[in-house]
Amino acid sequence: MYNGIAASRGIGIGSICVIAEHELKYEAKKIEDTESEQKRFNEAIEKFKVETSEMAEDIRKRIGPKEAEILEGHLVMISDPTMAGEMSKMIAAGQCAESAVEAVCDMFIGMFSKMEDELMQQRASDIGDIKVSLLKILLGIEDIDISKVAPGTVLVARDLTPSMTSQIVKENVVGIITEVGGKTSHSAILARALEIPAVLSVPDITTIVKDKDTAIVDGTEGCVYINPEGDILSGYIIKREEFIKKQAELKKFFGKETVTADGVGVELFCNIGTPKDAKKAVECDGEGIGLFRSEFLFMDNNHMPSEDEQFAAYREAAETMGGKSVIIRTLDIGGDKDIPYLNMKKEENPFLGYRAVRYCLGNRDSYMIQLRAIVRASAYGKVKIMVPLVTCVEEIRAVKEMVSGIKDDFDEQGIAYDKDIEVGCMIETPSASLIADLLAKEADFFSIGTNDLTQYTMSVDRGNADVAYLYSTFQPSVLRSIRQIIEAGRNAGITVGMCGEAAADPLMIPLLLSFGLNEFSVNPVLVLTARCIISKWSKEEADALTEKVMALSTEAEIVAALKEASKE
């Protein structure tokens, strides 16, 4: 078995076709007739542009506009005055076209690949693609035609250039393996768009395999088997069928309401980290945003973001969701999340220290900026404020007071906002859980953060391998805590959501339905999975299972009982 990066989900089993790389060799010589060399170069550029726009058009039609952007980017770059201009200058000075192309491309590759930014490094690989294409044109090398491969082919290449990818016929290619590339590389984006399982960055794979070898490409786990044993192969054939069946089943849930088997509706929201992710939530059929982590605005920055900058981001998310809920969690730093320019003190015990709402209430000027930005954004959608790490009533009161002060200011200044903007508590500490009834009198909604709730309830640092075995949301204490938070919220008539990983856990879902959770907030890619699982449980069945499970004494017994009853 060989491991790589899981870049496109699914399982492909087929016969390998290795795409050999041509050696792009040429003799760098001094050119006397620079004029005709310039002409040769110009013709190559023209040919490149024509071929690239044809491929872009083809990809746009067959796959989509977003995927065609990659090639359109190549056109923009080659049309750039600096790029072709520098090459022309070198040719005028007597260099051959090939070495001019190589030198200028390599210069930009060097420049972009040094930047610590994945998107910029992606540009370096774009320029690498441009270089290879231009050299092939100049040297008269024809690419092998991938569109002609036989059905059931697993493509193996050092790297898939966009021109290769554009020739892929979805019906014939069942898997892709490459030696380079990550989750956001072109090969990965295109493989996902074509729904072809892909494992990238498998070291030396082109030299390990030969044509006609049998390969299993597990694009979900990120591993590859070459000429596998019979039992592995038969296991994977079953897995592949299950995957295909499941995907088809999940697609049926797109655009449907989230309801239990007996017709009880719940809300299914998404967790996001940037306003761009809101688009993903919409694409994945999320019904709202249950957790917008605002930290990205602060962490990807070298200064405190201004009110306007924050407002723009919150507004974008609110507008993208078009009137659906967007719950913005105010700055949750400290603990394991540091922001250099805030110069926070190193602490002995950061998870028990100056973090989240504690830090915010201790730095009210900065917190005021964030709250103002959120309240302003509330004019553009259904925005809600969520306060992290609440441990006592005074904290939520203090935030509400600040918000009401902002509303007064806005009324005076004539700034628009939603007068009914809700302020809720994230319930993620044992203290908040124990006083959930008191907090429910103050807060407009609850959202349970299971990661911290589990860590604090079990007193376990999940990064510490010696104690990590205790870290489980299925511990009886954690389950009791979740149950009583939901109960307290329901008794007070406020909405209770959950935005931790547990909300999407198939084993946890029946318990949450029985406890009466109103809103599940999950990673966008898990929306359909969660909706599917929710649809399989009736209240009666979930109640019966919950009653049985809540009477058990250990985490192991609970997990075993839930697995046995699982409807996956």
Next chain:
Amino acid sequence: MVSQKITVTNEQGMHMRPASVFSQAMTPFASTVKINFNGNTYDAKSVMMLMSACIKCGAEIEVECDGADEQDALKKAIELIESGLGD
């Protein structure tokens, strides 16, 4: 010569698409258009140069235009950056 300081607020900063929107909008102007950032100067009509500046969201840059239509060029540049560069 005219110039103005401005903060880049689109989330991606000067990545491929915003940079190409910006450079293409600047190309028709007769004036030279430059971006001063982090002590370096970049040709704003070149998408490659703009990207190489590594200008991220929140960065303060200075746009500098020089030539017959410098006022119009600067106005257009500021408008574009303020509107988020089509991001």
